[in-house]
Amino acid sequence: MSAPSVEIAVARGTRDGLARVLAAALAVAILCLILVGMHIQAANLMLVYLAVLACAGGAAAWIARQRLPLVAAIGQQSGIFGAVALMGAVLLPLILNDQYQVHVLAMAGIFALMALGLTVTIGYAGLADFGYVAYYAIGAYTSALLNVRFGLPFWACLPLAGIVAGLLSLLVAFPAIRVRGHYLALVTLGFSLIVIQLINNLTWLTGGTEGISGIETPVLFGWDFAAPIKLGPIALPGEASYYMLVLFVLVLAFVILSRITRSRWGRMWTAMRLDEVAAEAAGLNITHLKLVGFVTGSCLGGLAGSLYAHMVGYIDPSSFHTMDSILLLAVVAIGNWRLPGVLAAALIFAVLPEKLRAFEEYRPLLFALALLIIMIMRGRRMMAAR
16 A cells, blocks of 8 residues: 555544544534523523524534535444434433423424334325324324223233224325325325314214323333332432333334335335336336335334323323324424434424423414424425435
């Protein structure tokens, strides 16, 4: 190896080592910012905090556009970012130790699980599903009915809720494979409206507007998830157990979906999304791919519904809104149609409304304004990624 080649290799190794150190420092700094935001209660301080985050995000976006080699190397350290994020997520209940905030984080994890499922359906398979909340409702009611009326434990209800949601998604998948684009969006939206109406009207099955109560909490080896957790002198609320359960399911789903989207299935979905006619001409079974895309995404919605039902112990039709599907679509778009971005966007937009609760009258306006600004800032990049 010549001297210039050795120098280039040494410089590249030094740059990569520096990039790993800076990536770890950046990940820890982001985690500290999140912890600061979770502890802020005053409304005025929250506005200042959000303004600082917006400025920091704008500066980071500007630096990323400079295409510097070191910045690009930092961006490639996904393993370090993921490890720090997972460590911070595990320690969050211990650091916060607040029942309400841990409950909000658990709900954010459930919302993120739904967003991951919709990412598979619309982000990878390219199927415009505007009725994703239907699978969430199906999973919740399936798990509640199996538990309350048939006495099945949570650990049996959870996978069955995902399976039932996946099977019932075929009711919309089979007619939907004959249409595409906005016609497919209308079909899926109609399906969600039908499901919500059935939940309201089938009182003999769902309880109608009175809902279903008495849903049991998960129990694992005699440990009731509703019981507080005692770690020496520290006592964590019972919501911490639910949070860890949701986090486990979320991480497991993320790892499995990451493997699937990088596999042959992911490449076939991408080919179908980019050009369905060309993919079919190349020998791909478009019908099979669409059905698998619908079922895979809807199963995660069913799992999220089951987790929600057993966490709150009571469900009724008011828990499921069509607007949730629209918000999920916005989250998937903001996350650049890819799993890591969607996961981050889902967590942000699940927690942000709760932090804006002090501005109850203006909260929808502030939330919509933040959504609009992010969409405008990321619009060109998102279209390029598609």
